[in-house]
Amino acid sequence: xxxxxxxxxxxxxxxxxxxxxxxxxxxxxxxxxxxxxxxxxxxxxxxxxxxxxxxxxxxxxxxxxxxxxxxxxxxxxxxxxxxxxxxxxxxxxxxxxxxxxxxxxxxxxxxxxxxxxxxxxxxxxxxxxxxxxxxxxxxxxxxxxxxxxxxxxxxxxxxxxxxxxxxxxxxxxxxxxxxxxxxxxxxxxxxxxxxxxxxxxxxxxxxxxxxxxxxxxxxxxxxxxxxxxxxxxxxxxxxxxxxxxxxxxxxxxxxxxxxxxxxxxxxxxxxxxxxxxxxxxxxxxxxxxxxxxxxxxxxxxxxxxxxxxxxxxxxxxxxxxxxxxxxxxxxxxxxxxxxxxxxxxxxxxxxxxxxxxxxxxxxxxxxxxxxxxxxxxxxxxxxxxxxxxxxxxxxxxxxxxxxxxxxxx
Amino acid sequence: xxxxxxxxxxxxxxxxxxxxxxxxxxxxxxxxxxxxxxxxxxxxxxxxxxxxxxxxxxxxxxxxxxxxxxxxxxxxxxxxxxxxxxxxxxxxxxxxxxxxxxxxxxxxxxxxxxxxxxxxxxxxxxxxxxxxxxxxxxxxxxxxxxxxxxxxxxxxxxxxxxxxxxxxxxxxxxxxxxxxxxxxxxxxxxxxxxxxxxxxxxxxxxxxxxxxxxxxxxxxxxxxxxxxxxxxxxxxxxxxxxxxxxxxxxxxxxxxxxxxxxxxxxxxxxxxxxxxxxxxxxxxxxxxxxxxxxxxxxxxxxxxxxxxxxxxxxxxxxxxxxxxxxxxxxxxxxxxxxxxxxxxxxxxxxxxxxxxxxxxxxxxxxxxxxxxxxxxxxxxxxxxxxxxxxxxxxxxxxxxxxxxxxxxx
Numbered sequence: 001x002x003x004x005x006x007x008x009x010x011x012x013x014x015x016x017x018x019x020x021x022x023x024x025x026x027x028x029x030x031x032x033x034x035x036x037x038x039x040x041x042x043x044x045x046x047x048x049x050x051x052x053x054x055x056x057x058x059x060x061x062x063x064x065x066x067x068x069x070x071x072x073x074x075x076x077x078x079x080x081x082x083x084x085x086x087x088x089x090x091x092x093x094x095x096x097x098x099x100x101x102x103x104x105x106x107x108x109x110x111x112x113x114x115x116x117x118x119x120x121x122x123x124x125x126x127x128x129x130x131x132x133x134x135x136x137x138x139x140x141x142x143x144x145x146x147x148x149x150x151x152x153x154x155x156x157x158x159x160x161x162x163x164x165x166x167x168x169x170x171x172x173x174x175x176x177x178x179x180x181x182x183x184x185x186x187x188x189x190x191x192x193x194x195x196x197x198x199x200x201x202x203x204x205x206x207x208x209x210x211x212x213x214x215x216x217x218x219x220x221x222x223x224x225x226x227x228x229x230x231x232x233x234x235x236x237x238x239x240x241x242x243x244x245x246x247x248x249x250x251x252x253x254x255x256x257x258x259x260x261x262x263x264x265x266x267x268x269x270x271x272x273x274x275x276x277x278x279x280x281x282x283x284x285x286x287x288x289x290x291x292x293x294x295x296x297x298x299x300x301x302x303x304x305x306x307x308x309x310x311x312x313x314x315x316x317x318x319x320x321x322x323x324x325x326x327x328x329x330x331x332x333x334x335x336x337x338x339x340x341x342x343x344x345x346x347x348x349x350x351x352x353x354x355x356x357x358x359x360x361x362x363x364x365x366x367x368x369x370x371x372x373x374x375x376x377x378x379x380x381x382x383x384x385x386x387x388x389x390x391x392x393x394x395x396x397x398x399x400x401x402x403x404x405x406x407x408x409x
Numbered sequence: 410x411x412x413x414x415x416x417x418x419x420x421x422x423x424x425x426x427x428x429x430x431x432x433x434x435x436x437x438x439x440x441x442x443x444x445x446x447x448x449x450x451x452x453x454x455x456x457x458x459x460x461x462x463x464x465x466x467x468x469x470x471x472x473x474x475x476x477x478x479x480x481x482x483x484x485x486x487x488x489x490x491x492x493x494x495x496x497x498x499x500x501x502x503x504x505x506x507x508x509x510x511x512x513x514x515x516x517x518x519x520x521x522x523x524x525x526x527x528x529x530x531x532x533x534x535x536x537x538x539x540x541x542x543x544x545x546x547x548x549x550x551x552x553x554x555x556x557x558x559x560x561x562x563x564x565x566x567x568x569x570x571x572x573x574x575x576x577x578x579x580x581x582x583x584x585x586x587x588x589x590x591x592x593x594x595x596x597x598x599x600x601x602x603x604x605x606x607x608x609x610x611x612x613x614x615x616x617x618x619x620x621x622x623x624x625x626x627x628x629x630x631x632x633x634x635x636x637x638x639x640x641x642x643x644x645x646x647x648x649x650x651x652x653x654x655x656x657x658x659x660x661x662x663x664x665x666x667x668x669x670x671x672x673x674x675x676x677x678x679x680x681x682x683x684x685x686x687x688x689x690x691x692x693x694x695x696x697x698x699x700x701x702x703x704x705x706x707x708x709x710x711x712x713x714x715x716x717x718x719x720x721x722x723x724x725x726x727x728x729x730x731x732x733x734x735x736x737x738x739x740x741x742x743x744x745x746x747x748x749x750x751x752x753x754x755x756x757x758x759x760x761x762x763x764x765x766x767x768x769x770x771x772x773x774x775x776x777x778x779x780x781x782x783x784x785x786x787x788x789x790x791x792x793x794x795x796x797x798x799x800x801x802x803x804x805x806x807x808x809x810x811x812x813x814x815x816x817x818x
Contacts, residue, residue, distance in 0.1 A: 033442060058775040096505065100574070107575050113771055135544075137771040138571065138582040139678075162547065165509070166516055173547040174583065269548075362522055362546040366467040 022185055022250050029261040031159055032268035034177040038157060038261070040254050044072060044184045047080045050143055053180045054116060061116040061143075062106050064129040066090075069121040069147055072187055076120060076145060083109045087128065092295030094124050094163045096172075102132035106140075113137040119178075122148030122195065123155035123299065127170070130161035134176035143180040147187035149199025150300060153206060153256040156181045158264035158275075164294050168360050169286050175269055183257070185250055188242075197230040198300025200335060205280050205307060206256040208328060209263075209378050217252055219331055221245050229336030273381060280372040280379045281306035283361050284407070290357035292345040304337035307374075312341070312406040314373035317382060328374060341408035354407060431594055431659050438670040440568055441677035443586040447566060447670070449663050453481060453593045456489045459552055462589050463525060470525040470552075471515050473538040475499075478530040478556055481596060485529060485554060492518045496537065501704030503533045503572050505581075511541035515549075522546040528587075531557030531604065532564035532708065536579070540570035543585035552589040556596035558608025559709060562615060562665040565590045567673035567684075573703050577769050578695050584678055592666070594659055597651075606639040607709025609744060614689050614716060615665040617737060618672075618787050626661055628740055630654050638745030682790060689781040689788045690715035692770050693816070699766035701754040713746035716783075721750070721815040723782035726791060737783060750817035763816065 025040040037053070039045075051059040061082055065073035066089035073084050085105035087098050106115060117140060119129025126144050133142040146156035162173020191199075200218075207214035222228050224241040235241070242249070260278065267274035285306030289297055311329050314320035332339050346354060361369055370383045434449040446462070448454075460468040470491055474482035475498035482493050494514035496507050515524060526549060528538025535553050542551040555565035571582020600608075609627075616623035631637055633650040644650070651658070669687065676683035694715030698706055720738050723729035741748050755763060770778055779792045 096509070100505070103581060104575060107577065107580065107769065110768070112775075114775060135571075135581045135583055137580065138569065138584055160547065162544075166513060168516065171516065171546065172512060172544045174544055175547055359519065360516065366521075366523060 022246065025250075025254055027254075027257060027261060029157070029177075029265055031177045031264050032175075034159060034179075034268075036157065036159075036177045036179065036181060036261075038181040038183065038257055040152075040183045040185070040250060040257065042184070043186045044076055045145065045182045047077055047082060050076075050116075050118060050180065050182075053143070054141065058114060059116065060109075060111055060114070061118050062102075062109055062111060063118050063120060064102055064105075064125060064132070065120040066093075066125055069125065069187075072145070072147055073118075073120040076118075087125065089124075090295055091124055091164070091289075091299065094128060094294075096163060096165065098128050099132050099135075099163055102129065103136055106132070106136055111136070111140065113140055116141040116143060118143045118145065120145045120147060122146070122151040123198075126151050126156050127161050127173070128163060130159070130176050130178060131163060131173055134161055134174040139176070142176065142178040143182070144178045145182045145184065145187075147184070148191060148195050149188060149253070150195065150202055151199075152183040152253050153199060154202040154260065154278075156183070157257060157260055158278075159268065167290055167294060168357070169289055169294060170362065171360075177268075183253065185246070188249075193230060193234050194298055196225070197336070198298045200230070201281075201300035201304040201307070201332075201337065203252060203256055204328075204331060204335070205278075205303060206259055208280060208307070208374055209277055210255070210259045211377070212324075212327075214252075214255060214259075215327070215331065217248070217255075219334075221248060221252070222334055225335070227336075229334060231336035276370065276381055277372055277379050279370075280374070281308075281310050283358065283369065283371050284309040286361065287354050287357040288343055288345070290360070291354040292343075297345055301337060304332050304335075305339065305341075305343055308332055308337075308339035309341065309406050310371060310373045310379075313371055313382070313402070314375070316402050316406065317373065319376075319380060319382070320374045321376060324376070325374060341406065343407075346407070355403075358403070431655065434659075434663055436663075436666060436670060438566070438586075438674055440586045440673050441584075443568060443588075443677075445566065445568075445586045445588065445590060445670075447590040447592065447666055449561075449592045449594070449659060449666065451593070452595045453485055454554065454591045456486055456491060459485070459525075459527060459589065459591075463550065463552075467523060468525065469518075469520055469523070470527050471511075471518055471520055472527050472529060473511055473514075473534060473541070474529040475502075475534055478534065478596075481554070481556055482527075482529040485527075496534065498533075499704055500533055500573070500698075500708065503537060503703075505572060505574065507537050508541050508544075508572055511538065512545055515541070515545055520545070520549065522549055525550040525552060527552045527554065529554045529556060531555070531560040532607075535560055535564050536570050536582070537572060539568070539585050539587060540572060540582055543570055543583040548585070551585065551587040552591070553587045554591045554593065554596075556593070557600060557604050558597060558662070559604065559611055560608075561592040561662050562608060563611040563669065563687075565592070566666060566669055567687075568677065576699055576703060577766070578698055578703060579771065580769075586677075592662065594655070597658075602639060602643050603707055605634070606745070607707045609639070610690075610709035610713040610716070610741075610746065612661060612665055613737075613740060613744070614687075614712060615668055617716070617783055618686055618689060619664070619668045620786070621733075621736075623661075623664060623668075624736070624740065626657070626664075628743075630657060630661065631743055634744070636745075638743060640745035685779065685790055686781055686788050688779075689783070690717075690719050692767065692778065692780050693718040695770065696763050696766040697752055697754070699769070700763040701752075706754055710746060713741050713744075714748060714750075714752055717741055717746075717748035718750065718815050719780060719782045719788075722780055722791070722811070723784070725811050725815065726782065728785075728789060728791070729783045730785060733785070734783060750815065752816075755816070764812075767812070 027038045029036045063073045063084045117133040159175045159177030162170035165171040226235040281303045285302035289302045311325040436447045438445045472482045472493045526542040568584045568586030571579035574580040635644040690712045694711035698711045720734040
């Protein structure tokens, strides 16, 4: 396994850990007209490995990263003469400007329609690189090296791309699955705590949809984190704590990837009623992100808060046993997520902005908003008119009144 | 037929002409995962007709037009309370700014993913409206009312969308076919001569690909135009001239639509070797457009010049009988197109820009440029390296030397 263990400087844990305890898992998915291969692997792929996966003689790639992941992109590139496009980091830079920068780099590097965009980073870089790939010369090829927990368990798989516009998250986007997704556990070694927090929320979301058994597995990881939650900083012994759960963590990631992949295979364009389940917590979460100002709160924290609100709504509608809703909320709270309402970021002006953001939700169909809420098992969609009397059976009051109560405004 | 004949003010020919001599032709195509219906029809569709075609109870549209076609959009809208987004007209405004304007109007109008963008105009409006529809909330619904000859015979069908970026035509775009395409002959009544010129070039292109018999049909239309060509202005009796060929013209349009539709059905994403044939004249033409400055020369005129260059290349490679190449060039010249090389717009600086633009062509694959040239029948692709010795069989010289000779620089 020596070739998989190059030296990394400044990492929080021994690279060899991943090499010895984690084996490569190679998964294949069919997302509509697209085929995606996903690899959960100990180390970063080298550029030759990526070139090999694409096959053929012609390989003209562009590496796309942000300031935080540039060192990973450079490591992937090795000595190859491949251009690297480095964007500003963070959700607040997930805009057209960033997309245009990628397209300009591709044009300057002379990439044709058979060029390959390789995004190296988390959810933001993945969404941007994939969107740019989907429109460059009407679509070139795409690989993603997913370097965050959020990217691995959610964003990198299934083809949702996009960027934020007019303060609306992912208002512009496409469905454009990557040909190859690499999930190198090595890159988690340097993941900051907020990123863990962001990814764990999507992992919890997936576990709610999958099974209570999966929820238990996630609960068992919690001892690793400081004070048993995300509320503290990076403790000095964090590396050894993570070390202790490496295999369990990669198994959870694999389980989430397989679960999401299966759902997206059934409903790649979210036109049916399967894929929409993956939006559990997201209608509330996106509205909170927008009301607080995009980039103010991490996606994962917003989703965790949104899941708590979905539990409230499920209880109000009587579709989820109180014990299950309570268990979910308790797990979120144990991980240190803010679960109370109104959220501290919803200052005096934010409730109005929150309601407005809800009305812009992409899941709106026929003028109706859709919320995914936990059910007896997994989750289910509830739909209703945003600004009229409730269309949800079992809702005892007008829907917006219910929502107002839930978000505490 | 009375309901199809509303009054139009200021048109060049009697609206009743179209009503009495042209019947609605309804064509259906399957473009990959998309279904498109195309209607060649005497008059503009009303908004109720469009709503009916989309079916269902929920109909939330946005009309998209430019300053030239706004009156048509308003006519389609009638008394319905539907927002109209009016863009600046012309290829020089086919940019991200225009796309963003459409998206902002859609957001402001509260459209969801089930909203419907209705583009009313020619190739530019069609490409912009379709691109915006393809990315709004990851894709909403799309109808196109194609009001120019170019739009009808080429741009509106088959899902190519896009806008210009960094001086490269359609550098950014998607494949996103419209659900419904309306081709109202009525809208041709007010079409200015340059637009006829632009559309006729694509019609000639399609006829070259289809059959010499189709070329004859197009040759027979020429008497309608001033001096037997496009070189003059709009003659006073133009309305009655067009009147005389109305039925023949709609038959040519129908033939072109059916031919293009069949090719796109075979190869919707231009990944095979069928759809690429529709680019006859376009590699040279796009490079001329870019070298002259996008918007300086109309797309059709550039394509006509590009077809003449493709004839030169076909002759240099010995793949087209000289009589056929001569016949094509003679038809182009008869219609008043510039067919000589170098093109008058290629000033001293343009040859370099021309070569650079060729190198940015979207059809580049594996570092090779592809040209479509007339063959014994129809046309064929010839590929070669842009900056190395010729890879084209039968090319007697290095390829760029051949190109240089052909474009006269």
